[in-house]
Amino acid sequence: MKTAKTQPDDRAARVALCKVGEPMDPTIATLVQERGTVGAWRAIATNADGAYDRFAARVSDLDLARVLHAADRLGIRVLVPGDPGWPRGLDDLELAPLCLWVRGCVDLAAVLARSVSVVGARLATAYGESVAGEIAHDLAVRRFAVVSGGAYGIDTAAHRGALAGDGVTIAAMAGGVDRLYPAGNHDLLEEIARTGAVVSECPPGASPQRHRFLARNRLIAAMTPGTVVVEAGIRSGSLNTARNAERLHRVVAAVPGPVTSTASVGTNELIRQGIASLVTDAAECAELFGELGADLAPRVEGAPAVGDDLPEVPRRVLEALPVRRSSTVDQLTRSAGLSVGDVLGGLGALEMRGLAARSPDGWRRAG
Secondary structure (H helix, E strand, O other), X not given: OOOOOXXXXXXXXXXXXXXXXXXXOHHHHHHHHHHHXXXXXXXXXXXXXXXXXXXXXXXXXOOHHHHHHHHHHOOEEEEOOOOOOOOHXXXXXXXXXXXXXXXXXXXXXXXXXXXXXXXXXXXXXXXXXXXXXXXXXXXXXXXXXXXXXXXXOHHHHHHHHHHHOOOOEEEEOOOOOOOOOOHHHHHHHHHHHHHOEEEEOOOOOOOOOHHHHHHHHHHHHHHOOEXXXXXXXXXXXHHHHHHHHHHOOOEEEEOOOOOOOHHHHHHHHHHHOOXXXXXXXXXXXXXXXXXXXXXXXXXXXXXXXXXXXXXXXHHHHHHHOOOOOOEOHHHHHHHHOOOHHHHHHHHHHHHHOOOEEEEOOEEEEOO
C-alpha cells in the first residue's frame, strides 16, 4: 500500500477507510470517534500488534492515488462531510458514511432539501407500479426530487415517473456507482446519472451484496425529509427503509393496498401500527413532506347531492316528495312529520328553486 506511511488529510483518510472497510463498520466508526479520521486510518494502516488484521489484505492492495484518478476518469466525485453539496441528513445517522461517491452534476444538498424517497417491492404488481409512477411524476411536477434505490419494481417506476415529470431523481446504489445494478436498469441508471445523480457510500468497483443493500437503505431514509412506501410484502427491504426513517424522526407514509394482496401486507401493516400515514396520491405526499401551509392537499369531497344546501324544513319536504307520482299536502305532512304550514312553506321554496312542481293530483319532484 503506497500511502500507508503518508500523513493524509481528512478527505484522503476517509477515502482510504472507505476502500478497506465496509459500510457501517463498527471498528472503523469507533476509531474515527476516538482518534478522528486521520488517526483511525493510521491505526489500521500500521496495524500495530495485529489488532486490525482483517483489514490487512485491502490495506496492502490500496493505491489511493490510483483510486482517485480512476474515479476522476469515470466522472465520479467524492463528497465528504462539510463539502458543498453534502447531504446534511446523513449527519443524523449513528453510523454515517465516511464519504459519498457521486455520478451526476446536481447539487445534492440543494435538491434534497425538497425531496421524497419513494420505495417498495421489487416484485411489484401492476397496481403498485402504476401508483408509484404517478406519485413520482406528480411530485416531480411539484418540484420535489425523488430518491429511490434503482431496483426493479417500485424503484424503477418511481425513477421513470420522476423523469417523465421533468424532475430530478437520485438513485442510491448498494455497490459502486461504476457498477450499475441491476443490469436490466443500466440505461435508466445512466439517464439518472446524466440528469440527476447516482450515489453510493461504497467505492468504485464494489459489488452489490446483501449487507450493502441494508446499509444503503439507511441512506435513502436519511437523505430526504420523508419516505413513502408504495407496495411492500411483509419481508420487503423497503420496510427496513421505512423503519430507518422512523428512527431518524423522518415522516413516513404508505399507500394502502388490497387486503387480499401479499404485495401490500407490509404497507398495510405500517399504517395499522401507526408508523406510516396513509397517502393515496402526490398531493397528500406533498402536504406531508413539503412546506408547511404551502403544499396543502385539496379536501376530498363527494359530488354534492340535490338539496344538500337546503334548510331543514324544505329538505325534509323534498325527501318526502315522490319521484314518479304526486302527493297531496295532507300526505306530505304525514310523510315528512311536519305541520301543514311548514309543508306549504317548504313546497313554495322548492318550487322557486325548480325542485318541486304542482300537478293535478298534488305535488311531485320536478325533472
